[in-house]
Structure formats: C-alpha cells, structure tokens
Amino acid sequence: MSAAPAIELIGITKRFPGVVANDDITFSVMPAEIHALVGENGAGKSTLMKIIYGMQRPDAGEIRLDGKTVNLRSPKDAIAAGIGMVHQHFMLADNFTVLENIVLGSEPVRGLTLDLAGARQRIRELGSTYGLHVEPDRLAETLEVGERQRVEILKVLYRGAKILILDEPTAVLVPQEVEELFRNLRGLKAEGVTVIFISHKLDEVLDNADTVTVLRAGRTITTVKPADVTAHQLAELMVGSELPKPDTQESTVTDVVELDLDHVEVTSADGRPVLHDVSFQVHRGEVVGIAGVLGNGQSELIEALMGLRPVTAGKVTLHGQDITQWETRPRREAGVAYIPEDRHRQGLLLPSPLWENVMLGHQSQPPFERSIWIDQHGAVERTNEVVAKYDVRTPGVDVSAYALSGGNQQKLIVGREMMSNPVLLIAAHPTRGIDVGAQAAVWEQLKEARRRGLAVLLISADLEELIGLSDTLWVILRGQLVARLDPATVTPVELGSYMTGAGDEHAPLEALP
C-alpha cells in the first residue's frame, strides 16, 4: 500500500460565530479502507464531513484526493471528484420514487426526456453488484429505515463515488440492521470503495473499522488501529476523561399508580389504527421506558398522552382521574411535564427571551400568571432559578433562546419541566443531539426526579439510555406493546430483536399480562 492516500486533510480549520468547529485537522485515509471518525457530539465531526463534501468551505487548510489538491466549492464539485455522502438524517423526498431520489442531480436523459428505463436498469445492476436491493418504483415514504439507508448508499454509488462518507449511519438502526450495514460496507470495500464513517459507538468502531481517527473539541487527537486500543482507552481519548454511563441505582418504585393506560386505541386521520390495545402503568418513582424502531407509534403515544391527539377507545387515568377526553392545558395543570423529542419544533420559542420560554407549557399557572395577566417578575425569577440550578450557560434571561447551544437549550427545557412540580414526566429522546456533559446532567436530573417520586415515561432511540435508566421496559412495534422486559438483564441485541419483531421466536423474558 504505497499508493497515495485516497483522501488527505491538512490543517483544516473552520470557525463559526463564537466557536471553532474544526481546528487544524489533519489525517489521511488509504484507498479501499474503512476509516472511522470518532468523537463526542460537538467534537466537529459533522462540520468536517460537510467540508469534505463541499457543503461548507474551510477557513484554512487543504484537501488532497489521490495526492492532488482539490477545491471543493459545492457538493457538485465533491460528487465530480468521486466523493459521496450519506447524511445522518436521510435526505429523501418522501413523495418521490426510489428511482427519482437516486437519479436526482445526475439524471440520465434521452433527448429532452428523462430516461427512466435506463435508470431503472442501472439501479438494478448496482443493487445486484453490491447486494443493495430496493425496488426502484416504490415511493420513498413507504420504505423502512434500513431500506432508506440503502437508497442513500445507492444514490452515492450511482454517481460513481469512490469515497463514501457516512454520518452516524447506525444511529437509527437496530443491532441487526447495523450488522447488515457493515456487511454491505465490507462488500463496497472489496469493490475498491473507500469508506469513512462517523460514530461514537465504540464497539462497532472497533469491530468494523480498519483505522480510527479521534476528534475532540475540533482537533485531531490521534489516529490508531483498532487492534492497538481498547474501547476504554478510545473512550478516554474521545472525552478526555471517563465517559458517563446512564444507570440507576436502587429501585425507588412505589405502589402508587400515577399513570394508567387501559386498552388505549388511537387512529390516524384516515382511520387506520396507529396505537392498538396499549395498556401499561407508571408508578411513582418509576421510570418506564418505551423502546421501538422509529415510527412504530411512539409519537402517537406521546401525543395521545399530551392530549394532542384524540384517544378513540380505552381509558387514560392520571393520579386517579380519568383524563381521556381532557385537552392539553388541563393535563399540564394536573402536573404532566413534557420534554419533547424535537426541542426546536415543540419545546422552544426560539426568537423569544428565555423567561418566555420558561413559561411555555406552564403559562396558565403560578408563578407565571396572575388572573388574566402574565407575571413577568415571577417568570424572570423562576428563569433565574432554572438557569442557576440546571447550569444553563447564558449571559442573561433576556437572551433569545436561539442564541443558546443545543445542550443549554435542553437543560433549560429539563429545568423548566422539573421545576413545575410535576407528577408525571414524559421525556422523549431527552439527550438527543447534545454534548456529553449536558447528557450526563440530564441523566442525573432524571434520576434525581425519580428518587423524589416522580413517575417518568421515557421514550428513546438510545438503547443504552433506555436500559440504563428504566425500571420497566416495554417494546412497541406497529402500534402495539409486544414485550415487557427487565432492564437489569436484557442486552441491546435482545432488545433490538424484539424491536424488529424477530424476538417473537424467543419466549419473552416476562410474559405479557
């Protein structure tokens, strides 16, 4: 392997207002190598990938492909140079067919018209060469997560990419799908494709990568071979210190039922059931985790509990009261706290000052409201408390919410929900997309709340988080609860097989009621 590196980065630097995302990053990747780029959230991995893919221009530094310096001004240049990228959030137009999604941007034409037949043929060929099978004429919105990812890879290969970049490709996959992905990646490597993937899951990095580069705080820390390091060492390189782990200690579960779902049924606008016969309880001092592949009814469950979606059959009881038909506001007033899945979409008023954000969801209760008026003093005072107690780093409470970093925004949300004295907390993906420090803080807050007797419903895609924090774990599949598992004994792989429905072959660890 004396050839020039497939790709070489020299001194890449990129600054954003207030942060240096990439600081003098230097490393190289050999042809037909599977190279992992690891680092915690905020280490600058995604920015680096965008620079390699021409989506952002570096402020300084140089990129060399096969030893030649290139100037990538746009994804178009990157594609032309043989670089392809699979984004963490899949970039598919739902209302397009697989074929349309794949050919977009480099469409084959015959005369003025799209050559659909030719494209179909080409996609089928690629599929059989690399073992990536997807029906070209299906509508993208009908695809499963794994299939979507295959379409993303096909998109890149269709353009003849020799270098494939994958941004956190396993974040949304269950362990079984992860295995298949890496099988596919090894197939690509055998065909001479260079693969760079981003991850912070160290096991899969050590198992699958040929070389690992570690980033921390925007800098390249080192490049190592997996054989030379342990997961523990790698973790220390990544974080600079011990990696936090979610785990609850002694059980604080009581006998008092706080939330009780009794054969709950929810239908979509066109009458299809999206939740079917869902029954479970959350006790005081208990964390109940809901595991499931994205889109199996988790969002609908949350919306039904928040009063955002009508329950068509069954009964929901909170604190002994039948709340099935209640609107959202009385539920909030009865002590339902909510950490939404997407904080920008559901949790914040981005252009509004922090104190208005702290009111959000509790605006009809003290200290925020006095008869028909809002109580600005009370709100500012409460915001100061939240900022102090939950370590929200901000220059003041008059700052707009968008000015804060993701982690600080999340701490603000967690703080405002916790300080509202709730009886039930619905936490959806509470640590998604925030840095390790903030993640640890949020976990600590959840544990603390549980000790104080809060009932918590935790919905997450992070299996470690679910297993580590939950007292009881349910698996949701196609709108139904299919298994109840004991987090003390279950492994992520077992959990994954229940989530995909493969677990039916084994006996559930605990029989369904």
Add this chain to the structure above:
Amino acid sequence: MKLRRFLLTVAAPVSAIVFAIVLCSVILEAAGYPAFTAFHSMWTYGNKTSSLISIADRAVPYYLSGLAVAIGFKMNLFNIGVEGQYRLAALVAAAAGAAVTMPAFLEIPFIMLVAMLVGATWAFIPAALKVARGVHEVISTIMLNTIATGVSAYLLATYFQEKAKGKNIDLVPKTKALPKSGQMPALNRLLRAIGIHIPVGSDLYGFLVVAVLIGIGYYLLIWRTAFGYDLRASGVNPFAAVASGVNPKAMVIKVMVISGAIAGLVGMSDMLGFFHRYTTDFPTGIGFTGIGVALLGRNHPVGVAVGAFIFAYLDRSAQILDLNGIPREIVTIMQGVILLSVVVAYEVVRRIGQAQETKAAAEAATRLEGPAPREPVPA
C-alpha cells in the same frame, strides 16, 4: 444590548423609506419629471396645519385597519378581509344608528358596538372555514371581500336606502342620516386650547381618542395578558404552542373575531365624524392599506401608528403633485416599494441581530465554562 436592538429595528423602516425615495426619484427623473421638486413640494404641503389635521383624520382608520391586520399577523393568521369587514360593518352600523335615537353617551357606543359585532361576525366565517374545513384564510377572506361588497350593495338598495324626497333624484344611494346624538364632536376646541390655529374647513375627528384607547388595549392584550402570550407563542412556533396547551382552533376563532371587531371600527371615524351616514362614496381600500401599515409597524401599536401616519402623509401630500403636473400615482408605487423593502430590511436586521446575540451568548458560555479539558491520553 437593548438600545442596539432598538436602533437596529428603527434602521429597517428608515432605510426602506430612504430606498423608496431614491427609487421613486429615479423613476420620476426617468419619466421626465423633476424629482426634487416633487418631494420638496410634498414636504412643504404635507407640513401645513390643515394638511396635518387631514393626515391625522386619515391616519385613524389606517391605524385601526393596521391593528386589525396586526393582531392576526402576530400569530401568522392573515386577515386580508378587513376591507369587507369594515364596509359591511359601517353600513349596518349606520342603518342601526339611524333607526334608533338615544342620548349621545349611549348612541355612539351603540353604533360602535353594532359595527364591531358585524365585523366580528363577518370575520368569523373564514375562521370557521379554516378550523372546520382547512380553508386557508387568505383565499377565503379575499373572496369574502367581494361577497361583502355585493351583500352591502344589496342591503343598501333593498333595506337601508333613504328614499329620495320630492323630485330630487339621488344619484348616490345612502342610508338615513344619524341622529345628532350619533355624531361625534371634533377635537378642534382641544387643539385651540393648546394654541394651534385651525384653518377653516379643518376638523380633527373625535374618534382619534377611541383609536388611541384601542391601541393601548391592543398593547396590553398582546404583551401583558396570558391570552396574548398564547397568541404570540402560536405565532412564533405553533407546534410548541399547541404542546404547551394552546387550543389552536379556539385561538384562530378568537383572534379572527377580535380582528374583525377592530376592523368593524375602521369606518367609524369618518362616519361619526364626517359623513354621519353610509353612502356608496364611503372611502374604500383602507383594509388593504392596513396590511401595509401593519407590516411597516411590525405589528406593534406604536409602530403601526407611525406606519399609519406615513401612509396618510403620503396620501395627503401627494395631492399637491397634480398642481405641479406630476402624476401623484408615484405615491402608490412609493407605498408598495416601502412595503416590500421594509419586510426585506426587517429580515436582514433580524439576521444581524440574531448573529450578534448568538455570538454574545457563545462567548458568555465559554467564559462560564470550567477549566480547559484535560490533555489527551496517548494511546
């Protein structure tokens, strides 16, 4: 920080107006008219006392129309139907006022109440269509404007028209005149009291007082009440507002109805202060002007007042242009350009402000951060 934010906000409309003046000067010169003469004569004419009083009288309906639009804009609800709402409201209120005679302290509130009710009712239709059937309010309110014109013409001709007396043939259909108690006194005496000489034929309509009160009420409602908080939250982020317990359907209905009620008052200033009845000569187009006024004023009661004044000033001062042989329609272009450039300017300013704030917050966060992370452990 606050001062800087305020200056930035003011910079936007100022630069929009400057841009509009420059662009319109270029247009005028290109069309062969002296731009400087045009603007200079507008300035001199507009600043005369009689002009200023006329401008204030014009600004009041613009202001109310602007507020009616603004309260919807505040939650991204587009009431383009103020035009139909105020015209229908003025007609029915005039008819109702003419039909009953009460003491002034009852008669005038009664007429206003009828106007608000009619405006609110007409605005309720698009709200209900949006909530129940998902019909976008922009389209339904515009259609309802045309429908309101037809309906009011029908009502006037069929039920409310004053029968012509004797041989006089009335070319302009109109309702019966309001009783004396339904005519609002002008504020001329007040002006004289503070030493302003009033030219003959000028009247400062008394409805100005009502408009000021509505402006204060608007401010309190939007920025000080819990309802206003819900409303603003719905505008900033409808998804978050819903999750926080706002009922979006109820919100749409309430805001549209309030907007319609304010719209109902738009015609009252001219009716109670000058026409004392509804005629087909009644001023039109105020509803559309209100959209511009609201955009210019950023939906803030003070900003909207400034916007209303600017539009009224342009309207009035343009009258002098005809005497100079310059087409006064240049002012319509100017209003359009101000409108479009002000929304662009506000957007640019918003981005600058956001970038500054983000930077400041990031710096603050770094200052607050603990000691630098430990040195890497060699593998």
Add this chain to the structure above:
Amino acid sequence: MTAPATPLVSGESGGPRPELIGGTARLPGKSKFVVAAVLILFLLSVARATTNSPDVTSSGTFGAALRLAIPILLAGLGGIYAERCGIVNIGLEGMMIMGTWFGAWAGWQYGPWWGVLAGVLGGAAGGLIHAIATVTFDVNHIVSGVAINILGAGVARFLSSLVFTPDTGGGITQSPGIQGHIGKFSLPFVAGGRILGWRSPDVSGWLERRRWFFLSDLGGMAKGLTGDISLLTILSVALIPLSVWVLWRTRFGLRLRSVGENPSAAESLGVPVYTMKYIGVIISGGLAGLGGAFLVLISSGIYKEGQTNGRGFIGLAAMIFGNWMPSGVAVGAGLFGFADALQLRSNKAVHALLLMVAIGLLLLSVLWALRRKPIRAAVCAVLGSGFLIWFLTSNRVPEQFVGFTPHLVTVLVLALATQRLRPPAADGLPYRKGQVQ
C-alpha cells in the same frame, strides 16, 4: 428563524399539528373523472330543462366559460410552478395585474402577440421580485406576496397615468384599444370549422338547436369548447399537458419538484436550490402575466383597472382544489370559469344554478350519510335545503349577488371538497443554503 408561511391548506385542520398536511394524494382516476363530468352535465341538463333557461348549457355559455377559465387556469398553473419549488405565491394577483398592463400597452403599441409577450414578461418581473424577497432574503412568503399585490396595482396605476394619457383615448383606469386580433379557430365537423376554405358541417351546433334532453346540452358544450376559439386559448390549454411533461418527465421538472419536496436532499446532490426556486417563481409570474394578457387581449380588448378581480386568488384556489396537479387545476379553473360565465350570461342561468347547487349538496349529504359522517351530512343537507328553498321561493337572484357568483363558488368548493390533498412537503418553509443536518 422566520416563522414558516402556512401551506395554503391543512389536511386535518387545526389538529395536533396546526400545519399538518393531509394523507396520501388520490387524484380521481380517468374513469372516475369521466363519470363525474357526465354526472355534472346531467345535473346541468336537469337544471336547464326544469327552469327552461337554455343559457345554462348553451354553446355561448360554454364558450364564455372557456374564455373565463383560461386566466384562472394560467394563474393556477403559475401557482403550481411556484409551490412545486416550495414558494407560496399569494402574489399571483399582482403579477397578473402586471400582465394586464404590459399586455395592454404592448398590444396597443405593437399588436396582440407582442402584448402576449409583454404580459408574460411583466408577470415574470413580479415573480422575480417575489423570488428576491422570499429566496434571497427569506421574507415570509405570504407577506411578500401581499406586498407584491399592492405594488402591482400601484405600478399599473402609475404607468397608466404616464402612458394612457387622455389624448391616446385611454385614461388612468383604462387603456386605449388593442390593435388587431389574435386568430380564431373552429374544429372541423364538430363545430363547423373550415378545411382549406371549405366549411365543414356544424354537428354540435345542429344538435344544440334541437333542444333534446342531455344530447343538446352535450352539443352546446362541444360547440362552446371547440367553436370559434382563440389561438391563445389553444396555446394556454396546451400548457396543461406541457406542464405535466415538463414537471414529471424532464430533468428540469424533477429538480424543480425536488426543491419543493426536500431542498436539503436536492442541495446535497448538487441541485442549485436557489436557482431552481428563482426559475420556478419567475415561470410562475410569467404564467400569471400570461393570464393577465389573456384577460386584456381576448376577454375585454382593453386594460381596465381592477379587471383581474381576484382571479389570481381564484387560480390559487383552483390549484389547491386540483391538488397541485395541472389536470386538477384545469378542472378547478373550468368550474370557476363556468360559474363566472353563468353570471355574465343571464340572471336566469344563475338562478338555475341555485337548483343545481341544491341538488349537488343534497346528493353530497346522502353520500356523507352513507359514509357515516352525520355532521357533514347534516351541514350539507341544511345548506342544500336552504338553496332549494331559495330557488323555489324566488324568480331571480338579486343583481348584486350575481357578480360574486365565482367568488362564492370558490369558497364553497374549498369548504366542501374532500381535503385529501398533498401539497409539496417543503411548501412555504424558509430555506437557507448549507443548513443541512
């Protein structure tokens, strides 16, 4: 972050997600479409026969309907090009006004085909302004559109005061007449068109004069839609299949739609998102401008202030009704054009329309009842009975109501149409380059 402009429709109105977009698209299949068309014509025959008002289905009415539908069709197609690339275009009305003015000016100065070109360019200029505001400066789409409507009216008025001076025979509110005419065409054998100077038999005209139930109505329709139609009408109608082809069968169309569905995906594949949006909105304005030019050149022969009369908005309504599809827009435009034609033709015809609306609503009520939607059924039944009573207790519709027939129809259709619509996924959302996750 600017608040997104609401897409012009929400499938489940209000619901948990205020701006939620409805379920899967379901365009009526071709057979369904034919059945519906026959049913509507049948209802019209009933209304024509029972009220003895031949104007309901006369060739004159259908001819007028076609003429009146074209501007709405063009505005609607314009709406499609803008919204398919993710820009809500409320400014169609203003762009149409620009089209009327420039169409009239060039038509008066240089002749009708120059008027067509100038109308398109005038509208496209409005589109360019909208694109600058919404794409480059990220202004809320509806705010920008509203501003353009105001600006469009202002520009037209100002230019009129400059150009259409009294000595030209025009004035501030109207232009002098257009020079010359755009050619006309009749379909041979169906509507008696000429082939090499030989006049072929006029089959549908003959049929129409027989006054036979349904058949004569069919004849009236055929004659109206194929006889004596302007070349500009044919050109405009041809834009329907052309747009389908462009949007779904060419590289350009795929890229344009991708920008409205998922701009991040498009950008990541090297599609120039801003450029596509600019092109889409400019085409949109050009089509609206063409609609304006049509109004001037074919419908009235001169420019008159206010002659667009909300047609840009009605076009937008037709686009929503047509589920962002050219063929659907055509159906919607036809409907609104027909309503407009009836009100222009005769009061009696509008009165007959009351009967038809009543029957339609009552049928809809039965349909909802069968589908177990009691509330909708009841609302339709009440409205339907109301129209029926109105029809039975009156001889004519008040003059003042006739004028807003198409506007009322627009509101009713939007309110009653099943809202199984699918706007482009990124419609109305702000987009900044390089913000890909």
